Amino acid sequence: MGTSLAVNQQSFATEVLEKSYEKPVLVDFYATWCGPCQMLKPILETMVQEYDFVLAKVDIDENPDLANTYGVSGVPDVRIVTEGAVKPGFVGVLPEHQIRQLLEQLSLRSQLNAELEALYAEAAQGQVAESTAKLQALLEKYPNDYGLILEAANFYLEAGNHEKAETLLGIIPQYEKEYAARARGLQSLIQFQQITQLEVLSELDGMYQTAAQAALDQDYEAALQGFLAIVQRDRLYRNDAARRAMLSLFDLLGNDNPLTHQYRKQLMMAIY
Template sequence: MSIVDPRNGAPLTAPQQSTPSPQEAAPGDEQLIIDVDRNNIQQVLEVSMQVPVLLDCWAPWCQPCKTLMPLLEKLTREYRGSFLLAKLNIEENQEIAAQLGVRSVPDVKLISQGGLVDHFQGALPEKEIREWLSRYFPAPEDAPASPEEQAAEALAQGDAATARTLYEQLVQQHPEHYPYQVELARALVAEGRSEEALALLDNLPPEERDAAPARGVRASVEFRKEAPSDDELAALAGRDDSEANFKRALRQVADGDYEAGLEGLLGVMRKDRGYGDDAARLTLLRVFDALGADHPLTVTYRRKLFTLLY
């Protein structure tokens, strides 16, 4: 089998003196993606002396492999020749798989200059694969936003329905990547479907269910129950007393505008330390717990709270 340089279509047989830019050509799949077996594995290793090779070790019975392979193919096309994608069916090439040290699939190995540079196992989410690739290759300038980025942007823009749909797709593709389930719950809360969100969180493994991200979603449900409605918020317009300011801050926290809410709660404490039996301080502590001890807002506002108290 003849292998060509995915960057320019030239046959790869010997080291080249110069390397054309990956952006000089838009190679087809036949140049970017190949199948590997015992007949061409040695040539693939030789090719890696000139162009890095991403070796995807898979098996027909492996369901995560079926999720990962289309993603790798998409990224390979997107990177337009920065690397070659070589696919190895370990069932048909068990000797090669053993020589490569493949113990479970999917197993993706980055090979350059004939040697192993790095590898990852499992069907990682697209964002994590992009981060892994970014260690070795510059990101394409026209790279589209990943589904995860699209979902987060939709949620930030208040389009909870779109975010929920995207997270549902990500959960289906990566059922064991629990952060997607937490974000799906967050989108459900934003849609007003809090009970569904809580049920989803209840089904997470204990270590995920009790971690800060999931606690934050639960807290947002609690804050939404306590926060004023749109009509109640409108009735507070123009008021600058402790009750109005506390309720506005509570609504901001419930809506996920944590920084504004934390600032508002501190403002209530500065003007009326004892309001509501210390309600502002106690709510601040609840927000800290929801965000997690290492969250930048927790660190910043815990320090502000300490300064205010002492």
């Protein structure tokens, strides 16, 4: 857990510059009249409860000299301070997952992630009931953490509790595009499990099941190759099911994954 405090011209050197030699400091230049600042504030306050850094809040109206010194022209403006050096962070409101990525780049480890790793280790050792109880406690502690909700849905999915997984995935709002895409990807795993239980009546059915099983085994390249082969052979198979399965895998892998780039291009070539 980190520290959150208000900082002014007099305390900046001690609370920000000197402290930055001990741990990273995020300086939030804000204004009380700024709407986006009020949107960013609870996100940063949540992060400082999970990660070990200092959140230094500077009201630019009360500390205009500090704002001028660091060239703050718009708020919210978040700066990163390490070893006495004040560096650019971001301006405006970033989604929570991007702020988490920023903190991870500073080699900060979330307390939540540590607790997740511990309960996953317990589950791997057969202590499923204990790890499930701890996971439920985390969901109650962080009810609005969509990353945690996705982790929990994946946990229940691997445990075979599809109903609980689908309930959790239904919590993710569609306007949270990054999380919603990952939720669709996890929902596709439930569909893949259903595919493996279908009766095989043709060669394409067999290919379809093999690709779905590869996805469940996390052999995503083999899965994409299998679904692509079906698209190339019969685009209309099961109402375009193979193409839709590939799109689900793209959601699961994320847009930055090399496999997504590679097979999205191949899918476009196969279609057009």
